[in-house]
Amino acid sequence: MTDTKSISHDLKLGHSDGCQVCNSKKLLPVIDLGHIPPCDSLLTKEQLNEEESVYPLRVFRCKDCGLVQIDYIVPPDVLFHPTYPYRSGITPSLVKNLQSTAGKICDKYSIPENSLCMDIGSNDGTLLKGFQAKGMRVLGVEATNVANIAIADGVDTMQAFFGEEIAKQISARYGPVAAITATNMFAHVSNLGDMLRGIDQLLEDGGVFVTESHYLIDILDTVQYDSIYHEHLKYYSLRPLIRLFEQYGFTVTDAERIPNYGGSIRVYSEKGLGRPVSNQLNDLLREEDKRGIYNDDAFVKFRDQAIKAKLDLQEFLLKQRLKGRPAPGIGCPGRSSTLLNFSNIDPELMPYIAEQSSSLKLGLFLPGTHIPVVDEQKLFDEQPEYAVLLSWHYAKPIIEKLRSKGLKSKIIVPLPELHIVD
Ligand SMILES: [Zn+2]
Numbered sequence: 001m002t003d004t005k006s007i008s009h010d011l012k013l014g015h016s017d018g019c020q021v022c023n024s025k026k027l028l029p030v031i032d033l034g035h036i037p038p039c040d041s042l043l044t045k046e047q048l049n050e051e052e053s054v055y056p057l058r059v060f061r062c063k064d065c066g067l068v069q070i071d072y073i074v075p076p077d078v079l080f081h082p083t084y085p086y087r088s089g090i091t092p093s094l095v096k097n098l099q100s101t102a103g104k105i106c107d108k109y110s111i112p113e114n115s116l117c118m119d120i121g122s123n124d125g126t127l128l129k130g131f132q133a134k135g136m137r138v139l140g141v142e143a144t145n146v147a148n149i150a151i152a153d154g155v156d157t158m159q160a161f162f163g164e165e166i167a168k169q170i171s172a173r174y175g176p177v178a179a180i181t182a183t184n185m186f187a188h189v190s191n192l193g194d195m196l197r198g199i200d201q202l203l204e205d206g207g208v209f210v211t212e213s214h215y216l217i218d219i220l221d222t223v224q225y226d227s228i229y230h231e232h233l234k235y236y237s238l239r240p241l242i243r244l245f246e247q248y249g250f251t252v253t254d255a256e257r258i259p260n261y262g263g264s265i266r267v268y269s270e271k272g273l274g275r276p277v278s279n280q281l282n283d284l285l286r287e288e289d290k291r292g293i294y295n296d297d298a299f300v301k302f303r304d305q306a307i308k309a310k311l312d313l314q315e316f317l318l319k320q321r322l323k324g325r326p327a328p329g330i331g332c333p334g335r336s337s338t339l340l341n342f343s344n345i346d347p348e349l350m351p352y353i354a355e356q357s358s359s360l361k362l363g364l365f366l367p368g369t370h371i372p373v374v375d376e377q378k379l380f381d382e383q384p385e386y387a388v389l390l391s392w393h394y395a396k397p398i399i400e401k402l403r404s405k406g407l408k409s410k411i412i413v414p415l416p417e418l419h420i421v422d
Pocket of ligand 1: 019022066067
C-alpha cells in the first residue's frame with residue numbers, strides 16, 4: 001500500500017503510457033476507435049471551411065489494478081470549451097435521477113438542514129436543486145458558460161475548473177462542506193490529484209464525496225463502445241476506485257448501480273481510512289470478479305461485438321442509400337460522435353440528425369462526419385422509412401415519445417446489436 005503514496009494523479013497531456021490509477025506500464029489493448037475529433041466540438045457552418053483536430057481514441061486495460069482507460073489526454077480547455085453544448089436539465093429522466101441523488105445523500109447521512117452541499121461540474125444546477133429541495137445551502141462549480149443558466153435559475157455557481165486553489169477560496173468564503181457530488185464528470189478529470197486534495201480540504205469530518213460514473217459492467221453488457229470518447233478518460237469498476245481513494249485518505253463505504261446514461265455506478269467515499277463498508281459494496285465486488293471484468297475474455301468479446309455492430313450499421317445504411325432513401329439519425333448525445341465516426345457514417349448515408357427544439361446543438365454539424373443537426377420537426381414532416389436512434393441508451397422512453405408525436409418511421413437501434421423497432 002505504501003508505494004501508492006507517491007503516485008501522481010494529475011495527468012500529463014497527450015499520450016500516456018502508464019495506468020492512470022496505479023502507474024503500471026502493463027496496459028493491454030481493448031479496442032482502437034481511430035483518430036477522431038472531441039465529441040462535443042460541434043462545428044458551425046463557417047468552421048466547415050477550416051481544419052479540424054483529431055486525437056487518438058484507444059482503450060486499454062491495466063493488468064495490475066484493472067482500470068479500463070484511454071491512453072491520450074486531450075487538453076481540458078479543448079474538450080470543455082466555454083460554449084460546451086451539454087445541458088442535463090433537458091433530459092427529463094436525468095433530472096429525476098440527479099435530484100434523487102441529492103435527496104438520497106441527505107437522507108442516508110442525516111445531513112442537517114442549512115448545511116452546505118456542493119456539486120462539481122454542476123452544469124445547469126439540476127442536481128443542486130435536489131439539495132435545495134432538502135433545505136440545504138448549495139454551491140456549484142462549473143467550467144463552462146452553462147454556469148450562467150444555473151445562476152439565472154437561483155443556483156449559486158462559480159465558473160471555474162475545480163482544484164485545490166478554488167477549494168481554498170470556497171473554504172475561506174463558505175466554511176466546511178457536508179457533502180460533495182461529482183456526477184458523470186469524475187471519469188473526465190485529468191487533474192484528479194488536485195481535485196481530490198481540494199475535496200479533502202473542503203469536507204468536514206465524516207463528510208461524504210459521492211461520484212457517479214459509467215459502470216464498466218454496463219458498458220460491457222450492452223456493448224456501449226459509443227460511451228467511449230475523449231472526455232471519458234476512465235471506465236470505472238470498483239477495485240481501481242477503492243485503490244485511488246485510499247491514497248487520498250478516503251474509504252469507499254458503499255456503492256450502487258443506477259440507470260443513468262445507460263448504466264452507472266454511484267460510489268460513496270467517506271473522509272477517513274478504515275471506515276466500515278456496506279454489504280452492498282462487498283456483493284458488488286464479488287459480482288465484478290464473477291463477471292470476469294478483471295480478465296481478458298470479457299474484453300475480447302466486447303471488441304468483437306463492437307466491430308460487428310459497426311459493420312451491421314454500415315451495411316444497413318449503405319443498402320438504404322443505394323435504394324435512394326438514406327436514414328436520418330435521432331438524438332445527438334456526445335456518444336453519437338463516437339458511433340458515427342467509428343462506423344464511418346457520413347451525410348450521404350445519414351443526411352441529418354434530428355434533435356429536440358430546446359437543444360443547444362441545432363444548426364451545428366457533427367464533428368468529423370459533418371452531419372447537420374436540425375430541429376426534429378423535419379423528421380415528422382418527412383416521415384422517412386427508417387431512422388437511426390443515436391440516443392439508443394434511452395430507447396424505450398424516446399421511442400414512446402416519438403410515437404406519441406406521430407413518427408411512423410421504423411427505428412434502427414444500433415446497439416448492443418443492430419435491431420429494428422417497427
Ligand atoms: Zn493500474
